[in-house]
Amino acid sequence: MRLNLIILLLFFVLHRNGEAQDIDYKKQIAPILASKCNSCHTAKKKESDKKPKAGLALDTPLGIRSGGVLEVGDALSSELYVRVSLPKTAEDLMPPLDEGGPLSSREIELIKKWIDDGARFGSSDTEGLTKLDDTLDARKVLGMPVREPNVDAISHLEEIGATVTPVSVALPEYLSIEWISTYHKITDKEIEQTLHLAPNIIELDLSRTKLTNEGLKHVGKLGRLTHLNLSRTGIDDSGIKALSDLKSLEWLNLYGTKITDASIPIIAKYRDLKAVYLWSTSVTNEAASSLKKSLPDAKVVLDTDAKANRFNDLDEPNRFDF
Amino acid sequence: MPDSTIFNKGDEVSRRQFMIGAARNCLGVSVLPMLGSTLATNETFAAAPPMRRGAAKSVIFLNMAGGMSHLDTFDPKPDNDEVQGPTPVIDTSADNVRISGFLPKTASVMKHVTLLRGMQTNQGAHEQGQYLLHRSYPMRGTIVHPALGAWVMRLSGRRNTTIPGFVSIGGSAENATGGFMGAKFGGVPLGSANDGLKDSKRAHSVSESDFNRRLQLADKMNSTFHGKFKQKQIKTYHGLYDEAIKLMTSEDLKAFDLNHEDIKVRDMYGQNGFGQGCLLARRLVEHHVRFVEVSLGGWDTHNDNFVSVESRCQILDSALAGLISDLERRGLLDSTLVALGTEFGRTPDINENTGRDHFPRAFSGLMAGGGVKGGFVYGETDRKAHTVKEGIVTPGMFNATIGHALGLPTERVVTSPSGRPFTIGDEAKPVKEIFA
Numbered sequence: 001m002r003l004n005l006i007i008l009l010l011f012f013v014l015h016r017n018g019e020a021q022d023i024d025y026k027k028q029i030a031p032i033l034a035s036k037c038n039s040c041h042t043a044k045k046k047e048s049d050k051k052p053k054a055g056l057a058l059d060t061p062l063g064i065r066s067g068g069v070l071e072v073g074d075a076l077s078s079e080l081y082v083r084v085s086l087p088k089t090a091e092d093l094m095p096p097l098d099e100g101g102p103l104s105s106r107e108i109e110l111i112k113k114w115i116d117d118g119a120r121f122g123s124s125d126t127e128g129l130t131k132l133d134d135t136l137d138a139r140k141v142l143g144m145p146v147r148e149p150n151v152d153a154i155s156h157l158e159e160i161g162a163t164v165t166p167v168s169v170a171l172p173e174y175l176s177i178e179w180i181s182t183y184h185k186i187t188d189k190e191i192e193q194t195l196h197l198a199p200n201i202i203e204l205d206l207s208r209t210k211l212t213n214e215g216l217k218h219v220g221k222l223g224r225l226t227h228l229n230l231s232r233t234g235i236d237d238s239g240i241k242a243l244s245d246l247k248s249l250e251w252l253n254l255y256g257t258k259i260t261d262a263s264i265p266i267i268a269k270y271r272d273l274k275a276v277y278l279w280s281t282s283v284t285n286e287a288a289s290s291l292k293k294s295l296p297d298a299k300v301v302l303d304t305d306a307k308a309n310r311f312n313d314l315d316e317p318n319r320f321d322f
Numbered sequence: 323m324p325d326s327t328i329f330n331k332g333d334e335v336s337r338r339q340f341m342i343g344a345a346r347n348c349l350g351v352s353v354l355p356m357l358g359s360t361l362a363t364n365e366t367f368a369a370a371p372p373m374r375r376g377a378a379k380s381v382i383f384l385n386m387a388g389g390m391s392h393l394d395t396f397d398p399k400p401d402n403d404e405v406q407g408p409t410p411v412i413d414t415s416a417d418n419v420r421i422s423g424f425l426p427k428t429a430s431v432m433k434h435v436t437l438l439r440g441m442q443t444n445q446g447a448h449e450q451g452q453y454l455l456h457r458s459y460p461m462r463g464t465i466v467h468p469a470l471g472a473w474v475m476r477l478s479g480r481r482n483t484t485i486p487g488f489v490s491i492g493g494s495a496e497n498a499t500g501g502f503m504g505a506k507f508g509g510v511p512l513g514s515a516n517d518g519l520k521d522s523k524r525a526h527s528v529s530e531s532d533f534n535r536r537l538q539l540a541d542k543m544n545s546t547f548h549g550k551f552k553q554k555q556i557k558t559y560h561g562l563y564d565e566a567i568k569l570m571t572s573e574d575l576k577a578f579d580l581n582h583e584d585i586k587v588r589d590m591y592g593q594n595g596f597g598q599g600c601l602l603a604r605r606l607v608e609h610h611v612r613f614v615e616v617s618l619g620g621w622d623t624h625n626d627n628f629v630s631v632e633s634r635c636q637i638l639d640s641a642l643a644g645l646i647s648d649l650e651r652r653g654l655l656d657s658t659l660v661a662l663g664t665e666f667g668r669t670p671d672i673n674e675n676t677g678r679d680h681f682p683r684a685f686s687g688l689m690a691g692g693g694v695k696g697g698f699v700y701g702e703t704d705r706k707a708h709t710v711k712e713g714i715v716t717p718g719m720f721n722a723t724i725g726h727a728l729g730l731p732t733e734r735v736v737t738s739p740s741g742r743p744f745t746i747g748d749e750a751k752p753v754k755e756i757f758a
Contacts, residue, residue, distance in 0.1 A: 071506075
C-alpha cells in the first residue's frame with residue numbers, strides 16, 4: 001500500500017515535470033538561433049544588408065515558418081533539426097564547424113522537442129490585441145511605420161481561418177492574406193479582423209468569400225494593398241467606391257462580380273495598375289477600351305477568347321459556388 | 323498485430339496495399355484513387371503557412387510521356403524538308419515565333435509562352451528518361467529520389483490543408499512518389515480526371531456514429547501500435563485517417579468534381595482524359611493545390627510519326643490553349659506556372675517506317691505564366707534540329723527553374739535518411755533569363 005502511494009506520488013512529480021518542460025520559443029529557441037544561426041540567417045532590414053544565406057531567415061517566427069525547413073510535429077522531416085543533428089564529420093552540418101557548430105546536445109534536443117510538440121511561437125489568445133481603431137483609414141495606414149507584424153495578431157487571424165504569409169523572405173514584414181479552404185465561411189466580420197495587421201498587408205485574396213459591399217469598407221482602409229482579389233464575390237459598383245483611396249493597387253481581380261461600366265472611372269484612377277481582370281462581369285468592351293486608354297501600361301482582361309467560351313456562372317451563382 | 327514485414331518494405335506497392343486494407347477494414351471506406359501517399363500532418367494549417375517569393379504560387383506540369391517530337395511541335399524547320407517531312411508550320415500570336423501547324427489553338431496563346439528549344443538529356447530510354455525528368459537525378463539501385471512535386475511540398479509546405487498539395491493525373495503512380503522523403507511528401511495519383519476522388523464518401527452501410535466510433539477505435543489501436551514501433555513510416559500511415567476524414571467532409575472535395583463545370587468549358591479543354599485532366603488541374607489550382615501533374619502518353623512515334631503526332635497534337639492543342647486562356651481570364655496565369663516537358667525528343671532523320679526514333683540530344687519544352695516572359699524563345703537548335711546551338715536546358719535545370727518560379731530556395735540541401743545531400747535540380751541552376 002505504501003509502495004503504491006510512493007509510486008503514485010512519483011508519477012505526479014514526473015508528470016508535472018513533463019508539463020513544465022513545454023518549450024518556450026522566446027526563452028529557449030530564439031536565443032539558440034540568435035547566438036548560433038542569425039549571423040548568416042537574418043532577413044534584410046535595409047538595402048545595404050546582405051541577403052540571408054540560402055534564402056533562409058531564422059531571426060523571426062515568420063522567417064522560420066516560411067523558410068521550408070519546418071515540418072510541424074515532425075522534427076525528423078524538418079531540415080531545421082536534421083541539419084543541426086548531423087554527425088560532426090558531415091559536410092552539411094549546421095552551423096558549420098568554423099562558425100560555431102555543432103550545437104550542444106542540449107540545444108539540439110530542445111529544437112527537436114519544440115518541433116515535435118508543434119513548433120509554437122506565441123500564444124493564440126487575443127487578449128494582447130488592442131481594439132480596432134474606428135477612425136482608421138487608408139491614409140492613416142500609409143502613415144504608419146512598417147514594423148515586424150504582431151505575432152498574436154497573426155495567430156488570431158489564423159484562428160479564424162486565414163493563411164498569413166510574408167510576400168518575400170527578404171521582406172518579412174509585408175504580408176499576404178488568403179482564405180484557403182475556409183473562403184466559403186468568411187464574412188465581412190472575419191475580413192474586418194485583417195485590420196489588426198493593416199500596416200503590413202500588401203496582398204489580400206477574398207475570392208469566393210461572402211464579402212459584401214459593406215465589407216469593402218474595411219478593405220478600403222488597407223492603404224498599402226498592391227494586390228487585391230475580389231473575384232466571384234457578391235460585390236457591385238456601389239461597393240467599389242469604398243476602394244478609391246487604395247492608391248498603390250497594381251493588380252485587381254474583379255472577374256465574376258456584378259460590377260458594370262460605372263466602376264471603370266474609379267479603376268482608371270489607379271495609376272500604378274498593371275493588370276485588371278473583368279471577365280464575366282457586366283463591363284462592356286467599350287468601357288474596357290476606354291480604361292485601356294487611361295492606363296496604357298495596364299493589362300485589361302475582359303475575355304481572352306471567343307465569346308463562345310464565355311462561362312455564364314453569373315446566372316446561376318450557386319451552381320458554380322465551388 | 324499485423325505482420326511487421328509489411329512495414330519494412332518501403333516500396334509503393336506494399337504501402338498502398340497496407341493503406342487500402344487499413345482504410346477498408348478499420349473505417350469501412352475505400353479511398354482508391356488516393357492510394358499512393360496523400361499524407362500530411364493535420365497540424366499543418368495552424369502552424370506551417372507557405373512561403374512565396376516568386377510570382378508563381380502553383381505549378382501545372384504537363385508530362386508528354388513517350389518522347390515528344392520537337393520538329394513536329396515546337397521546333398519546326400520549315401526551310402529543311404529533309405527533316406521536316408509533311409508537318410506544316412504556322413505563325414503564332416508571338417512575333418517571329420513559328421510552331422507546328424498541328425497546334426493552331428496553341429499558336430493563338432504563344433504570346434503567353436516561353437519556348438525552351440534547347441532541352442537536352444543524357445537518357446535515351448523511356449523509364450530512365452522519365453525518371454530524370456521528374457527527379458533531376460539518374461536512376462540508382464540504392465535510393466528512390468523524390469519527384470519534383472515532393473520537392474515542392476518539402477521546400478514550401480502546402481497551401482490548402484484539406485486537399486492534397488500534390489496531385490498527379492493520368493500518369494504512372496511513380497510520378498507522385500515522395501521517394502526518400504517519405505509518403506508524407508508524395509502526391510495523390512488519380513487514374514482519370516472524371517473519376518475524381520470517387521470513393522471518399524462514407525459507405526452507406528456505416529452510420530455516422532458507427533463511423534466515428536470505429537475511428538476512435540482505430541485511433542486507440544494506432545496509438546498503442548505507434549508507441550511500440552516508433553518509425554517514420556508508421557507515423558505516416560497514421561496520417562491517412564486524418565486525411566481521409568478531412569477529404570470526406572471538405573467543401574474542397576467539389577474541386578475534384580468536374581460536374582460543376584459548364585459543358586462549354588469542358589468542350590474547350592477537349593472531351594478526353596488529358597483535356598479533362600487539365601481542366602481538373604485548373605480547378606485544383608483555384609483551390610490552392612500547389613503542384614498538379616497531368617500526363618499525356620502516346621508520343622513514342624517510331625512508326626507513322628506524322629499521323630500519330632497529329633492526333634496527339636489535337637488533344638494537346640485544345641487542352642494547352644484552353645488551360646492557358648482559361649487561367650488568364652480568371653487572373654490565375656500570373657500566379658500559375660504551366661510547364662510542359664518530355665523525356666527526350668525524336669530523330670530529325672525520318673526512319674523507314676515514316677517514324678522518328680528516340681533523340682536525347684535536342685528537344686523542346688515550354689513554360690507559361692508564373693512570371694515567365696510571354697512570346698519568348700530560349701535556346702536554339704541547328705538547321706537540322708539535331709544539336710543545341712545555345713541555351714541548353716537539362717532536366718535538372720528545368721526543375722530548378724520551376725522551383726525558382728515558385729520562389730523556392732533551389733540551392734537548399736535536403737538530406738536523405740542515409741545522410742546524403744540532394745537538391746531540387748541536382749545542383750543545376752535555374753534559367754533566370756526566361757523570367758520577365
